[in-house]
Amino acid sequence: MNLLSISINHRSAPVELREALHLSNDEITNLIKQIKGSLLAEGLVISTCNRTEIYGIPVNPELSHTDLQQYIINQKSVTDVKPEHFQNYNAKSAVSHLFRLAAGIDSMLIGDNQIYKQVKDSFQLAEDAEFSGFLMKRLFDHAAKVGKRAITETAISEGAVTVSFAAVQLIEKIFANLSKKSALVIGTGETGEIAAKHLRSRGVGRLALTNRTFEKAERLAEELKTAVFPFNNFKEHLHKFDIVVSATSSEGIILTRTDIASAMKKRNNAEMVLMDIAVPRDIDPASTHIDYVFYHDIDSLNIIVEQNLNKRREEIPKVERIVEEEIEAFFNWYNSLQAAPTIKSLRNHFESIRREEVEKNKNRFSKEEQEKLDIITKRIVNKLLHQPSVELKKFNDSSESRDESAMKISIIREIFGLQHNSNEEKKNE
Amino acid sequence: MNSAIDFLNVLLPFLYFVSFGIYAVAFTKGDKKLDNYKRLFLFITLLVHTVYLGMRTIEFDHPPITNVFEIFTVLAFSVCFSYFLLELITDIRGTGPFIIIISLIFQTISSIFIEDLVEVREVLRSNLLGSHVFSALLGYSGFTISAVYGFLYLVLYKDIKDNRFGLIFNRLPSLEVLERLSFYSAVIGFILLSIAIVIGIIWLPMAFPDFSFTDPKIVGTSLVWILYGIGIASKIFGKWRGKKVIFLSILGFLLAIFSTMITNFLAKSFHSFY
Numbered sequence: 093m094n095l096l097s098i099s100i101n102h103r104s105a106p107v108e109l110r111e112a113l114h115l116s117n118d119e120i121t122n123l124i125k126q127i128k129g130s131l132l133a134e135g136l137v138i139s140t141c142n143r144t145e146i147y148g149i150p151v152n153p154e155l156s157h158t159d160l161q162q163y164i165i166n167q168k169s170v171t172d173v174k175p176e177h178f179q180n181y182n183a184k185s186a187v188s189h190l191f192r193l194a195a196g197i198d199s200m201l202i203g204d205n206q207i208y209k210q211v212k213d214s215f216q217l218a219e220d221a222e223f224s225g226f227l228m229k230r231l232f233d234h235a236a237k238v239g240k241r242a243i244t245e246t247a248i249s250e251g252a253v254t255v256s257f258a259a260v261q262l263i264e265k266i267f268a269n270l271s272k273k274s275a276l277v278i279g280t281g282e283t284g285e286i287a288a289k290h291l292r293s294r295g296v297g298r299l300a301l302t303n304r305t306f307e308k309a310e311r312l313a314e315e316l317k318t319a320v321f322p323f324n325n326f327k328e329h330l331h332k333f334d335i336v337v338s339a340t341s342s343e344g345i346i347l348t349r350t351d352i353a354s355a356m357k358k359r360n361n362a363e364m365v366l367m368d369i370a371v372p373r374d375i376d377p378a379s380t381h382i383d384y385v386f387y388h389d390i391d392s393l394n395i396i397v398e399q400n401l402n403k404r405r406e407e408i409p410k411v412e413r414i415v416e417e418e419i420e421a422f423f424n425w426y427n428s429l430q431a432a433p434t435i436k437s438l439r440n441h442f443e444s445i446r447r448e449e450v451e452k453n454k455n456r457f458s459k460e461e462q463e464k465l466d467i468i469t470k471r472i473v474n475k476l477l478h479q480p481s482v483e484l485k486k487f488n489d490s491s492e493s494r495d496e497s498a499m500k501i502s503i504i505r506e507i508f509g510l511q512h513n514s515n516e517e518k519k520n521e
Numbered sequence: 522m523n524s525a526i527d528f529l530n531v532l533l534p535f536l537y538f539v540s541f542g543i544y545a546v547a548f549t550k551g552d553k554k555l556d557n558y559k560r561l562f563l564f565i566t567l568l569v570h571t572v573y574l575g576m577r578t579i580e581f582d583h584p585p586i587t588n589v590f591e592i593f594t595v596l597a598f599s600v601c602f603s604y605f606l607l608e609l610i611t612d613i614r615g616t617g618p619f620i621i622i623i624s625l626i627f628q629t630i631s632s633i634f635i636e637d638l639v640e641v642r643e644v645l646r647s648n649l650l651g652s653h654v655f656s657a658l659l660g661y662s663g664f665t666i667s668a669v670y671g672f673l674y675l676v677l678y679k680d681i682k683d684n685r686f687g688l689i690f691n692r693l694p695s696l697e698v699l700e701r702l703s704f705y706s707a708v709i710g711f712i713l714l715s716i717a718i719v720i721g722i723i724w725l726p727m728a729f730p731d732f733s734f735t736d737p738k739i740v741g742t743s744l745v746w747i748l749y750g751i752g753i754a755s756k757i758f759g760k761w762r763g764k765k766v767i768f769l770s771i772l773g774f775l776l777a778i779f780s781t782m783i784t785n786f787l788a789k790s791f792h793s794f795y
Binding site: 267360361362 | 677681682684686690693694695696697698701759762763764
């Protein structure tokens, strides 16, 4: 199989170079238009925040990885990217890389199921641009299967592996139903914004924001449709919240133990969760000693993240097995697209129909005629299959590439429904 | 029938042990595949136990409530049966091993010491006594389950406070759910114990004309009843919450156990039948 693949990713290049080669969806569509037919007969372009990858069957068998790398470098007018910043794959290694990618074990964040969706979206882009031929379609089917199996058959995507997810996991160990709880996010910088959006998406009942720059909080509040408190008096409302997430860039403590203790008194000691994800910390860590106050800072959340990452790492061998199984299934299919096995499958297919029909109708004939019936029907089948067999054998000798003849054979197999048959034959063997 | 009863008597601790084992493995490994098997096995165990209790009642011509070891087997059954219902209703499956182990202990003690008593005092054949004891036992099962959930609440509370995110953190339901389960079990236990007390008050003068209200069992049960009553009322009226109510529930459970032991093994009481 003449499948080529290049990849610039978190393992091969620093973030600034990955950023430089990042492609938006429009850029991917444009790139496909340019390379389709001129460089690659069919293929796939994937670009996420951590990687840009191109897979494809070259039009010219002489096309090298360096040609493909140079093409994208020129396209993006980047000067600092060198060939050593790319990882190159061929045939089986390219298939394996794509499958590992779809399963999330090649990601920076092991088991990240976002990548599965991104791979699916990339296939859709290739499909829309008519860039995915018979080989890529099949490859995608298997890649999608690997991604799905990894999620359903293993725990590779289980557990929170980011601080904001870990915070929610912890909150859900204290409260049964977030929709009945209220949350306050202090600080609407990048971290605070992520936390607020995350709480909203998890269905928290009431969400409010406060920030030193009131306008900034108002903007986010408008987007999330939440209440906003002025920063100078938010403490007066503290007791109304079951969950407080603090993520300001303040240099000192903004919520003292006394503030928390007085809020708890007003709450009649109803449980309160304090998530201090600011560095340096915003809430006095001594608050943890107050009954029914669950204080957690970035370090304690990182314990959860690290534990979950370790669990995911332990799942990698299981995912690797799935990848291996699907590689084998994919190449079984690919190898069946050769003349000899196809002729054999075709003959078996016709023979089984012949035998079935003879069996069904033989009682209409006398004993002597039954023998003749068998000989005549065999002869008909042989005659019918003679020409197709001769033509199929020519694929082996013709000058066209292996992938082109494989495509033609794949059409023949599809017309006669031989895929299913060949699998059956394999099982019977 | 006697040999069948003897066989089931030996089989039951084994069945409870296997049920406990499956629940414990599912808890430690987090294996979801075991979820349906463990429930099925617990169901089979309870079914066998029902047959055993039925056979004893028929064969010995009295319900199995006439001595402490008969009561232990009924208690083992009612604790697990209550848990089974709770698991079916709430679909919270992570707490099974902590409850089943209680039934395992009660059943093992019962199986070792139980005797085949055919002759029992006439007073113990009363229907009112049957209702009194069964409602009391179901009430105590409620308190047992309440205490187990209360204990799990305290362990999880401490783990979260101390940033320990191990098995308990990963497998148990939320603190709020544990608190609710503990509270509801205590309420159900309290109602059933109240029924047992009312029946007791009606039946007592009939059965024992010379009874005394200073009987250790009556004093102990009254204390347990008052303790749970205070806890439930303070929770309902919003005075107490969380740990305070749970401490009270665990204290009530310990008092109930203590009172049973004193009555049955040490003190002279009309409640000691064995």
